[in-house]
Amino acid sequence: MTVQDIAQDYLTTGKLDALPDGHFIAGKRTPASNKKMESFDPGRAEAFAEFSLGSDTDMDNAIDAAEKAALHWRQVSPAERCRILNNVARVFRDNADRLAVIEVVDSGKTLAEAQGDVQSSARLFEYYAGAADKLDGRSVNLGPAYTAFTVREPVGVTGHIIPWNYPTSTFARGVAPALAAGCSVVAKPAETTPFTALVMAELLCEAGVPDGLVNVVTGLGSDVGAQMVRDPRIKQLTFTGSVTTGINVAQMAAPNVTRLTLELGGKSPLIAFADADPEKVADGAYWAIFSNSGQICSAGSRLILHKSIRDEVLSILAERAAKIRTGHGLTAPDMGAINSELHLSRIKAHVDAAKARGANILTGGDTTGDAETGKGWFFQPTVIADLAPNDPAIQEEIFGPVLSVQLFESEEEAVTLANGTDFGLIASVYTNDVGRAMRVAGAMDCGQVSVNDYWAGGLELPFGGNKKSGYGREKGWEGLDAYTKVKSITISNAS
Known part of the structure; x- marks a missing residue:
């Protein structure tokens, strides 16, 4: 079906085929273990589907799956990561029409805008695929007595809180560099736009991303979102949203000294x-x-x-x-x-x-x-x-x-x-x-x-703010920094 066919079918029936209604955990759709919530089409102000309000168990299972998958993924060769992420870009483009229509109905934006978001999402995976095998350290000259160098290591399990205004491309701009760096992912999309993240997680697995490496739990920010932020197994949090919520996220994450990337408000x-x-x-x-x-x-x-x-x-x-x-x-x-x-x-x-x-x-x-x-x-x-x-x-x-x-x-x-x-x-x-x-x-x-x-x-340029617009940078080469940690190694050359 063409994008026009998919769009016309929705406009006629008010339904989108085969939408997930649970979570995506450990490589498969996971039935809801809690209540469900209606999702509304902003262009009609009418409900068109339901999604799961995640529970403590759902989030715990997702983080557990991500923690296990991270141990394997960090051992996968950078060249293989590069191959898989390039395949993700291809699979996204193959499914661009469906993704774009879901994005329109979920968020309210125009089809042209949604199509642009999907293409930029594919390009983000392509860009970071090219970075996966180039995350080198550097040698440091300490003189003839020592050999010194640095390595960049993945931080581990990363948490991503996705906003409702760009649910597709914001998902990609955090998940792509995290995977390229060797990390695993737990994502919590906004309550008003849950579906593209679920579908994209399925497509990632279809493209060869190992089961459990990318998990999506839907629900309320005050419930499963807060649980993810407070969990000590999450080693990096990437949040996009309001200043008020960003401050709350920083406060909740502080006891675990969790690394943070905050992309907050603007008045540009x-x-x-x-x-x-x-x-x-x-x-x-x-x-x-x-x-x-x-x-x-x-x-x-x-x-x-x-x-x-x-x-x-x-x-x-x-x-x-x-x-x-x-x-x-x-x-x-x-x-x-x-x-x-x-x-x-x-x-x-x-x-x-x-x-x-x-x-x-x-x-x-x-x-x-x-x-x-x-x-x-x-x-x-x-x-x-x-x-x-x-x-x-x-x-x-x-x-x-x-x-x-x-x-x-x-x-x-x-x-x-x-x-x-x-x-x-x-x-x-x-x-x-x-x-x-x-x-x-x-x-x-x-x-x-x-x-x-x-x-x-x-997307090749770093993006992020100063003052109350947040801190940290996404996109560009700098977007990888949040998902790696630098280790220095020094060897004595003494006989």
Whole structure:
């Protein structure tokens, strides 16, 4: 079946064939040992399947399976790991249509966005397959009396808490380097998007990943998620989510001194100087905030404009935003749904509060529905202009299709505004002056900066934040660091 056939079948029946409804432990589907919970299609605001609410036993079994598998996997040759991970990429591409449709129905995003996520997931396994046999140490010159060198060893069992906004690619960006480094995996997907992780775990085994090496337990974060975080057998935790939950994860993991990678919130700025092309600025800001309905930790949720180009940029941007067609992700809309009713209410509360403060709403500002059916959880593309640095719409992460606009006159002021939040994930600078671009990039307190293209870069580059955006890096070669530990070995050459 083509992706269009799979999509049409779902739109007609409201069902997806052969969805797993239990966990995936020790290489097989494991029946639920606890209650089940409904999973909702955000584009229709209707339940389409059920999944298991994991128990203590389920999580314990998953960690036990991962611990046993890790002992074997670390002995597998790097070349064989490379071969298997390359095969994973092939199997993902062979199943891309099914994965993409599941991602749309699970998360609410558009089919085009989901297809991109699946392809990037395959590419992540391909990238780290190439790293598996290149995780070398280094020799250290201590003089003729000693021979000294370092080796990189796998940390062991790794835990992964997967967010709901990118359930496919976030799964891949943690699991792929963990496997390449010789580690095993226990993953807990978000309650609102449980299915792609389960299906991907099955495909990993189909591709040759040994049983028990990748395990998925579904359920509530407060139950099985917290249990995984507290378990001393977990040697590395990779968490993507909110600042509040990230702090809780760090506190729960602290007694075991568990290694942590935290990718948390963002309030990322796009700075546009007077010499920037207004059309390009508007286009960059459009994709920076309205991709995936703004539900991206690295979304360009703040547009910091030089006063001289304010009117032209905002005119173009507001006109384009007002024309965006919202709709179910399988019907080729311009923008998909908000992931849950709860999150939709949070976005609305943020914007309603801005209205109450007298904010200048240029376009949007309210909930809406599918352009054809009226169903689903949607929020209008929204632009709020001319905000003060301390305004909550500037300081707080809204995590939706809501752009907050600030104005500046000098380069120094632009940098001050850009750095003026608790977050430091990514930033973008639009200017034709290379010197200015380099100065501003250097002055930004964040993990990644692009110039004249907000989404420039790729999985080959490290990704992560400063300040309350978290710590540690994923993607790129640096993404392997979390899953290896360095050991130094020194040999006396004395006779």
